[in-house]
Amino acid sequence: MSRMTMSEAIVAAIADAMTADPSVYLMGQDIGVFGGPMQSTKGLWDSFGAQGRVIDAPISEAAMVGTAVGAAMAGSRPIVDLMFAEFLALTMTPLGLEGSAVAFRTRGEVTVPLVVRAKCGVGPHRGHAESCVGMLLAFPGLKVAMPTTPQDAYSLTRAAIRDDNPVVLLEHMSLLHGARAEVDRTLDVRLGAADIRRPGRDLTIAASGLMVQRAVRAAKDLAADGVEAEVVDLRSLAPLDTALVRASAERTGALLVAEESWPGSGPAAALCAALLGDGDRLGFPVRLLQPPPTPVPFAASLESAFVPSVADIADAARALHAPVKGTVTA
Amino acid sequence: MTTTTTTITETGLWQAMVEARAFDQAMCRHNGHWHEARGEEAVFVGAFAELGPDDVVAPHFRGACAVALQRGSSPATLAAGVFGTDASSSGGHWRGDICPAPGPRSVGMFSGSLGTSVAYATGAALHLSRTSPGAVAVCGFGDGTANSGIVAESLNLAAMLGLPVVYVCQDNQYATSLPSAVALAGERVSDRARALGIPATDVDGNDVLAVRDAIGEAVARARAGAGPSFVHALTYRMGGHYMNDPETYRSPEEVAAWAERDPIARLQDQLVARGELTADDATAQVRAADERMEAIVAAAKGASDAALVRATSPYAEDLRSAS
Numbered sequence A: 001m002s003r004m005t006m007s008e009a010i011v012a013a014i015a016d017a018m019t020a021d022p023s024v025y026l027m028g029q030d031i032g033v034f035g036g037p038m039q040s041t042k043g044l045w046d047s048f049g050a051q052g053r054v055i056d057a058p059i060s061e062a063a064m065v066g067t068a069v070g071a072a073m074a075g076s077r078p079i080v081d082l083m084f085a086e087f088l089a090l091t092m093t094p095l096g097l098e099g100s101a102v103a104f105r106t107r108g109e110v111t112v113p114l115v116v117r118a119k120c121g122v123g124p125h126r127g128h129a130e131s132c133v134g135m136l137l138a139f140p141g142l143k144v145a146m147p148t149t150p151q152d153a154y155s156l157t158r159a160a161i162r163d164d165n166p167v168v169l170l171e172h173m174s175l176l177h178g179a180r181a182e183v184d185r186t187l188d189v190r191l192g193a194a195d196i197r198r199p200g201r202d203l204t205i206a207a208s209g210l211m212v213q214r215a216v217r218a219a220k221d222l223a224a225d226g227v228e229a230e231v232v233d234l235r236s237l238a239p240l241d242t243a244l245v246r247a248s249a250e251r252t253g254a255l256l257v258a259e260e261s262w263p264g265s266g267p268a269a270a271l272c273a274a275l276l277g278d279g280d281r282l283g284f285p286v287r288l289l290q291p292p293p294t295p296v297p298f299a300a301s302l303e304s305a306f307v308p309s310v311a312d313i314a315d316a317a318r319a320l321h322a323p324v325k326g327t328v329t330a
Numbered sequence B: 001m002t003t004t005t006t007t008i009t010e011t012g013l014w015q016a017m018v019e020a021r022a023f024d025q026a027m028c029r030h031n032g033h034w035h036e037a038r039g040e041e042a043v044f045v046g047a048f049a050e051l052g053p054d055d056v057v058a059p060h061f062r063g064a065c066a067v068a069l070q071r072g073s074s075p076a077t078l079a080a081g082v083f084g085t086d087a088s089s090s091g092g093h094w095r096g097d098i099c100p101a102p103g104p105r106s107v108g109m110f111s112g113s114l115g116t117s118v119a120y121a122t123g124a125a126l127h128l129s130r131t132s133p134g135a136v137a138v139c140g141f142g143d144g145t146a147n148s149g150i151v152a153e154s155l156n157l158a159a160m161l162g163l164p165v166v167y168v169c170q171d172n173q174y175a176t177s178l179p180s181a182v183a184l185a186g187e188r189v190s191d192r193a194r195a196l197g198i199p200a201t202d203v204d205g206n207d208v209l210a211v212r213d214a215i216g217e218a219v220a221r222a223r224a225g226a227g228p229s230f231v232h233a234l235t236y237r238m239g240g241h242y243m244n245d246p247e248t249y250r251s252p253e254e255v256a257a258w259a260e261r262d263p264i265a266r267l268q269d270q271l272v273a274r275g276e277l278t279a280d281d282a283t284a285q286v287r288a289a290d291e292r293m294e295a296i297v298a299a300a301k302g303a304s305d306a307a308l309v310r311a312t313s314p315y316a317e318d319l320r321s322a323s
Helices: A006-020 A042-051 A061-074 A085-105 A133-137 A150-162 A210-224 A241-253 A266-276 A301-306 A310-321 B009-031 B042-047 B066-071 B077-084 B115-133 B149-161 B192-195 B208-223 B252-260 B263-273 B277-301 B314-323
Strands: A002-004 A026-027 A052-058 A078-082 A114-121 A143-145 A167-172 A181-183 A197-198 A202-208 A228-231 A235-240 A254-258 A286-287 B056-058 B137-142 B165-171 B202-203 B231-232
Touching: A002 A150, A006 A042, A006 A167, A006 A197, A026 A061, A042 A052, A042 A167, A042 A210, A042 B202, A052 B277, A061 A085, A061 B115, A061 B149, A078 A085, A085 A114, A085 A133, A085 A167, A085 A254, A085 A266, A085 B115, A085 B314, A114 A150, A133 A143, A133 A235, A143 A181, A143 A202, A150 A181, A150 B192, A167 A228, A210 A228, A210 A254, A228 A241, A235 A266, A241 A254, A241 A266, A254 A266, A254 A310, A286 A310, A310 B056, B009 B042, B009 B066, B009 B077, B009 B208, B009 B263, B009 B277, B042 B066, B042 B137, B042 B208, B042 B231, B042 B263, B056 B115, B066 B077, B066 B277, B077 B165, B077 B277, B115 B137, B115 B149, B115 B165, B115 B277, B137 B277, B149 B165, B192 B202, B192 B231, B202 B208, B208 B231, B208 B263, B263 B277
Parallel strands: A026 A052, A026 A078, A078 A114, A114 A167, A143 A167, A202 A228, A202 A254, A254 A286, B056 B137, B137 B165, B165 B231, B202 B231
Antiparallel strands: A002 A181, A143 A235, A197 A228
């Protein structure tokens, strides 16, 4: 056990995977002697650079991912550090349309064990906030993980590298360099499993990334008013752990989904569709708290207002828990 | 290995072209969705003829089934893949015409998009460079694909990393209807590779021996660790882009002129002149190949698809346990 930030935990997971499995290599921009954007590969060059397993790439996102898909089909387990999630849009044919379809198209005879790392979210760095996660969820076969704790950062990174499907690891820039916590390097976390971050009996708040942290803070405010919110960290956005969310909401009687990414298509919409998918009437009300359908604004005040705040989440939870007669909670 | 070693005889190359055309023409008769490859056989037969089982092939879609035949796939299985019937190796999950025999050493197309397979071949070469020194990837693509951005990105990456890959531009002079003479700006498409420091050659793509020799040199360079090469093979697409293409964009005279340069007839004439093949034997072999492929493709067209099973998960672990 050692104490790590999320960023340190991801680097440790990659180092451990590279040590254990020679088929793992890393490619990305500025990941060599520079140590990776926001120190995303700190120390890996010293350990693995001489083996040719830490490859500095030119600005060629489509080819970085495209070559990784090819190498993965041939037998490697590549990791592409794409720097920012907004660059994912440049890679969608090899990653989403094709790489994620290879296993289906060959009935598992050929697989694409590939991890794409991508930093996203509002945070200390102005710009690059777009997660593009809705776009990712549109492609069958692509897994998407988003850790919110150092332990999950380690375990989900290991799981992603072990997985035989392409996995996008979304790394939230407001969480990456947050508080250190103990990390057990032997702990496995399955891709596709959500986790209850805070138990509660009065309503469920499902969230991912920064929204989990804000939901936990909102839950503390709500507790002062006697409302106990259960916070579910989705952790895996594809596949979604609909069963855990449904069980939690059935127990608490209400579901609030707090989401940082665009409405329309994204984890919130996917979760609602999955909950409704079996045709039963939902036994609980659902409310969605999401940004407006606009690009992410630049000014700090506008960006701040764009994303649900702790107060927004607490207010939405109160309204959902004790709705005022005549108001609509959709 | 630093020298070119020839493992297939010139008669063998002729036979491979005859077999490729026989399968292709049977498909033209039975499959309205087929993309005819007649006239381009010297490029894809010559380019992939000399590779070993550890090498990676990533042929252009036009000729992909012929390369699979050369690599040992059964024509009946290939035909089942094209029609999407019970014997299809993908279980009907994907197009066998553009992705005939996918595997760790054989790249196919995984959507209708062109260009990505050039990146896949480049990535496979990166894998080979790390795991199988001396092995190479050979990647075919059309003149239309050559203009795709991911091709430029891949070539740069291959040059930068010195990867063991050979790029073969199968220039049939038309991207559906747009002539490469118009669409490939600059004097020669091979100059794009030269600009990156990649050794490049321009060959007569209707001369299978010239193609084989050019690829052989490039493959030897890659095997020796001297990095990527580029071969531009100028050929001609004798048929339309697809069956029933009205071909309003070119003249019958142009097509007729290229028919005079047919790659199979050309090598056949040389072999007959040298006494390595008689005209009668050649005719008999062509007829036998045509009859064999006609029977296989005709049977495949009418085959059942009743045993195909629908997969409900896109994930590798579920698909493997289901099949």
